[in-house]
Every structure is written in structure tokens, then in C-alpha cells.
Amino acid sequence: MIKIWSIKKDNSAAEKKKPKVSAAQIRVQKDLTELALPDTMQMSFPDEADLLNFNLSITPDEGFYRGGVFRFTFNINNNYPHDPPKVRCSQKIYHPNIDLEGNVCLNILREDWKPVLNLNSVLVGLQYLFLEPNADDPLNKDAAEDLRTNRKNFEYNVKQSMRGKDVKGINFDNVLM
Amino acid sequence: MKVKVKRWHGVAVWRWDVPNEEVCGICRVPFDGCCPTCKTPGDDCSLIWGECTHVFHMHCLLRWLQTEGSRGQCPMDRRTWGIKFIIY
Numbered sequence: 192m193i194k195i196w197s198i199k200k201d202n203s204a205a206e207k208k209k210p211k212v213s214a215a216q217i218r219v220q221k222d223l224t225e226l227a228l229p230d231t232m233q234m235s236f237p238d239e240a241d242l243l244n245f246n247l248s249i250t251p252d253e254g255f256y257r258g259g260v261f262r263f264t265f266n267i268n269n270n271y272p273h274d275p276p277k278v279r280c281s282q283k284i285y286h287p288n289i290d291l292e293g294n295v296c297l298n299i300l301r302e303d304w305k306p307v308l309n310l311n312s313v314l315v316g317l318q319y320l321f322l323e324p325n326a327d328d329p330l331n332k333d334a335a336e337d338l339r340t341n342r343k344n345f346e347y348n349v350k351q352s353m354r355g356k357d358v359k360g361i362n363f364d365n366v367l368m
Numbered sequence: 369m370k371v372k373v374k375r376w377h378g379v380a381v382w383r384w385d386v387p388n389e390e391v392c393g394i395c396r397v398p399f400d401g402c403c404p405t406c407k408t409p410g411d412d413c414s415l416i417w418g419e420c421t422h423v424f425h426m427h428c429l430l431r432w433l434q435t436e437g438s439r440g441q442c443p444m445d446r447r448t449w450g451i452k453f454i455i456y
Contacts, residue, residue, distance in 0.1 A: 213404075214395065214403075214404030214405060217395070217397075217404050218395055218396060218404070221396045222396075270435070272394060272395075273394075273431055273432050273435045273437075273438075274435065274437070275437075302437070304437060305438075305441075305443040305444075305446065306393070306394040306428075306432050306443045307393035307394065307443045307444055309396075
């Protein structure tokens with residue numbers, strides 16, 4: 192006769208010896224296997240063993256930002272999925288929803304985050320920011336004002352900034368491929 | 369043919385009363401498994417149903433509700449979370 196209670200005890204003793212895989216790591220692993228990465232996005236892991244810190248580059252194939260490569264860092268803490276991933280743009284870019292320090296204004300990364308969302312939702316959200324920058328929820332007020340009042344001028348400024356030129360006295364990073 | 373039963377083993381199977389192959393939306397582990405902080409499924413890691421009809425591992429949901437950003441809302445529909453029932 193199998194003693195089910197002793198199996199349970201043995202298993203839990205064995206579990207304790209193994210290096211602890213956190214709930215966050217397990218969940219990120221699941222998110223990554225479900226990820227459907229389009230051609231316009233690439234992920235890289237500086238430390239292969241660390242799934243919680245990685246880089247993402249987005250190469251929009253349409254819209255104002257077409258032709259650029261935009262790099263982001265993802266830092267996921269051990270309270271994921273209860274806390275959202277921390278996402279920063281590692282370049283200085285001219286975008287209504289991204290400030291000069293690289294902070295990103297995307298609702299699901301802040302007040303609208305919920306643990307049933309996953310990495311795919313965040314990636315889709317980021318991609319969307321480059322297709323449809325949003326002037327109503329700005330982090331870079333100048334860029335938002337340009338987008339709202341003069342789309343032609345905004346488009347020109349985006350192109351200038353992407354080439355590493357100055358826009359209104361601020362120098363931006365060259366993001367062209 | 370006459371058969372005489374000399375010995376028998378009882379075998380039972382249990383599962384939570386939820387639709388087949390559903391996973392907890394928070395940890396993405398099947399409901400019949402346990403939340404990531406528990407070792408064995410069953411009574412020690414029960415499920416919780418909300419008034420909005422959404423189901424989660426109880427531990428997953430409680431941890432979310434303790435998070436500041438949750439504002440006491442269901443992680444699926446953002447309605448105020450109210451407990452419909454918990455199965456022990």
C-alpha cells in the first residue's frame with residue numbers, strides 16, 4: 192500500500208533542497224513560451240540564466256517612427272505578475288509618451304496593470320505607441336503639443352530626432368538602422 | 369466461472385468543479401494544480417469565486433488584493449472584488 196502522506200512529506204523535503212525557482216520566474220517562463228513575437232520585435236537576454244532582465248528592440252514598419260530601432264530594457268521583480276514589468280527606453284527619443292529619461296507612459300505599465308496581463312500584452316502596447324503616439328497622455332509635452340497642433344511639423348521633428356539631430360535645442364540619439 | 373474477490377484497492381479521483389483545462393489567470397497554472405507558493409493541490413490550496421464569476425487560486429487572488437495597485441478589484445474585469453464562495 193502506498194503511503195500517500197509520506198510521499199507528500201518526501202516530496203516537500205526534496206523540493207527544499209532544489210534551488211528555489213520563484214513564482215515570478217515560473218510565470219515569466221510561461222509568458223515567454225506563449226509569446227508570438229512579430230518581425231518588428233526582437234528580444235535578447237544579456238544573462239541567459241536570468242529571465243527577469245532582458246532587452247527588447249522594436250523596428251516599426253509603418254508610421255512616424257518607421258526605419259528606427261528603439262531599444263527597451265525590461266526589469267521584472269519577484270512580485271510579478273502582481274507588479275508590472277519595469278520598462279525603460281534606453282535611448283533619448285522624441286516621443287509624446289516617452290520622456291527624455293526613457294520613462295514610458297503606457298496605461299498597462301502603470302495604473303491599468305493587472306496580473307492577468309502578460310508580456311505579450313506589454314509588447315503589443317509598446318509597439319502600438321510607435322504606430323499611434325498619443326497626444327492626450329503626454330510625458331514629453333512639447334512633442335505632444337506638436338502632434339496635436341501640427342502633424343506635419345511633428346513628423347519632421349520625429350525624422351530629425353531619429354537622425355540624431357537637435358529638436359528645439361535638445362539633442363536626440365540616432366536610432367536609424 | 370466463479371470469481372472470489374480476495375483483495376481490492378479503492379481508487380478515487382478528485383478535481384475542482386471548474387470548466388476543463390482552465391488555468392488561474394494570475395499564475396497560469398491549471399486550477400487542479402496549486403498556486404506557485406504551495407506544494408500540493410487540494411484542500412491546502414483552494415479556489416475562490418468572485419461575485420463577478422471569475423475564479424482564481426485563493427492565494428494568488430489574496431496576494432493581488434494586498435498589492436496597492438489592485439484597488440480591491442478583480443484582475444479580470446476591474447470590478448470591485450466580492451467573494452461569492454470559497455471551496456475548502
